[in-house]
Amino acid sequence: MRESNALLLNGAVRPVAQPLSEHLRGIRLLQLAIATGDLLVIVAATAAAALGRSSLTVFSVSNDLNAVAQSVGPWIALGWMAALAGAASYRQGSLGVGTKEYARVCTATGSTAGLVGIISYLTTFQLSRGYFVLVFGLGLPGLLLWRWACRRYVHHLHLQGHLLxxxxxxxxxxxxxxxxxxxxxxxxxxxxxxxxxxxxxxxxxxxxxxxxxxxxxxxxxxxxxxxxxxxxxxxxxxxxxxxxxxxxxxxxxxxxxxxxxxxxLSDISSGRVTMQPVGGLPLVHVGQPQSLGASRIPKRLFDLVGATVLLLLGLPLMIVTAIAITLEDRGPVLFRQTRVGRDGVLFECLKFRSMVTDAEAQLSGVSHLNANADGVLFKAQHDPRITRVGRLIRRFSLDELPQLVNVINGDMSLVGPRPALPSEVSRYAPEVERRLHVRPGLTGLWQVSGRSDLSWDDTVRLDLYYVDNWSIVQDLSILAKTFHAVVRPRGAY
The missing domain is CATH 3.40.50.1980 (Nitrogenase molybdenum iron protein domain)
Incomplete structure (x- = not known):
């Protein structure tokens, strides 16, 4: 009877699970290492919470409640690990790429905290509120920091040719x-x-x-x-x-x-894309571009508050920079240049002067150094017009700090496309003009993706991606990456 049934398959071969490949074995080891680290972080958080609750005077302490906290810790750790696995935080596709990994860690932590609270309420279990706050208050940042460190290490391995x-x-x-x-x-x-x-x-x-x-x-x-x-x-x-x-x-x-x-589809963020099966047909729905959202009140408030705080924090450094520029050649501290803002409106962009005082007059004499002769931008890695102080402040992007004033005035944003010169805009192709639909930024995707090492096409692509896919979360992410970008020498000239 089995032979007859086999003939009905018309030669089709039943799939058989194959041994793991070398790449997949490496991924499994990586998943095991991350899970082990998660467990250690959670155990450390429960132990620190038990110790902290008995040590901090803000919590009322009794020996009975301390014993309860110590006994419940292993069960919280077990449930937390189960929640992390259930939230697919160890899934191969989410490790080291995008923000889903962090979101899943947060979801698993929130689910664990909610479940512990519900069980404690329903069973009238005397779990200390101080212990509860400390466990999850310490555990979640610890997990996120551990996952971030793992991600950095995996990226390093990739760049070294491993786990490819x-x-x-x-x-x-x-x-x-x-x-x-x-x-x-x-x-x-x-x-x-x-x-x-x-x-x-x-x-x-x-x-x-x-x-x-x-x-x-x-x-x-x-x-x-x-x-x-x-x-x-x-x-x-x-x-x-x-x-x-x-x-x-x-x-x-x-x-x-x-x-x-x-x-x-290209250059569309995951936040604008949803998939909805209809009759077995996977329909991909794409949300509208977000350039209008990048010009509304929430972003403007974000810019005002952020620029004001950064200006106050950076004021001592700006004073030192101004003194150094003055002492070098007794020239003006600030360099003022007309740039194109939102919807083509011209404004005066402020920068610390990093070149000799007659740099504009010398431009024709250094045009042969342009590394982007076929593009819109002028880029020269060894521009002789740059002063000694100017080379240092360009290295760390300190020359752009006065643009915080432009942000407060409303001419610029903390995050956005790079501010363009009128001569550059006159050479824009029609689709590139979409960069002008939002305020130019003090930093942007171009800043955290290579700075001056980027080609003109890559700069345009990143700016258009930002305009079409704007979100506050993306702005925060770019600001966080900017610090790392400015401390590296890559593209800083």
Whole structure:
């Protein structure tokens, strides 16, 4: 009877789980290390909470309640770890990329705290409120700090060539190059492109960007196995129908090869994208661009409060910088330059002077040093017009501190596209003018992504991404990354 049933399968092979690949074994070890660290942080938080409750005079202490706190700690730790696992905080796709990992840690912590509170209430369990506050007040920051440190270490491993995900990209040559350029640019993500699969009509040995062609989309599964790929990325034009996609998914079952689909969308944040299945058809809904939100009252209040606080904190440093500039050549402290603000309105942008006093007059004499001769911006890594003090303050972006006054005046924002010169704007393509829909920023995605090392196209892409996907959370993230960007020498000239 079993033989008869086997004949009805028409030769189809039942999927069998394959041994873990070297890459996946590394991921499993990473997940185990992160989970072990989480457990140590939680145990430390429960122990510190028990010790702190008995030591701090703000809490009333009794021996009975201390005994209760010590006995309940292991159960809180066990429940907390279960919540972290249940919230998928150890899922491979969320480790080291995006903010979902942090969100899941916060969700698991909140669920654990809520469950402990509910159980204590329903069972009239005498759990000290001081202990409860200390456990989660210490545990959550500790977990987030631990996850951040792990993420930094994983990114370092990726840049050193370890724990890399071997990627095969399938689709038309131009789309393969688009995806490859992103993965190669963001090397910290840990993707290593091992080859491309092109439609049979495109008979090439390599794409225009140099990705080797290892097969056609008709023989995708065999090529993926031969290249020992960990991830197959399907771009536009990869497969002619959904049935082909389903067949490839069946053939890859059990082989630990992930599949990813790149839709015909780019530079759209995850916050604007939602997926809703309709009759088995996955519809991707894309929210409207957020340039209007970046010009409204909440962002303006954020700028006013933030710029005022930063100006007060940075005032001593600004005074020292001003004195150093004056002592070097007795010239003016500030450099005032006309820039283009929101909707094309001109304003006077303030900076600490970092060049000789007649720098504008000498511009024609150093034009041959422009590293971006074909672009809109003037970039010279060794500009002789820069003074000794100017080179130092540019190195740490101190020359831009006076722009906090521009932010308070409403000409600029703390975060936004770089303020452009009128001569630059006159050369803008129509789509680039969208950068002017929001106030220019003291810092921005361009600042935390390479500064002057960025090409003009990359600068435009980052600025347009910011305009279209603005959010307060993104502003806070950029401000947090700015400090790290300014203490590195990369792109600071």
């Amino acid at each position: 995900t071997r990627v095969v990209i399938a689709g038309e040559s131009s789309h393969v190059d688009d995806v490859a350029s992103v993965l190669n640019r963001e090397a910290w993500l840990g993707y290593r492109i091992v080859g491309a699969l092109l439609p049979p009509s495109q008979r090439l040995t390599a794409t225009s960007s140099g990705v080797p062609v290892i097969g056609t989309t008709d023989e995708a599964v065999g090529s993926v196995f031969e290249s020992r790929a960990d991830l197959m990325v399907l771009t536009e034009g990869a497969l002619p129908s959904s049935a082909d996609f389903r067949r490839i998914a069946w053939d890859l079952e059990g082989h630990h090869v992930q599949m990813a689909v790149v839709p015909s």
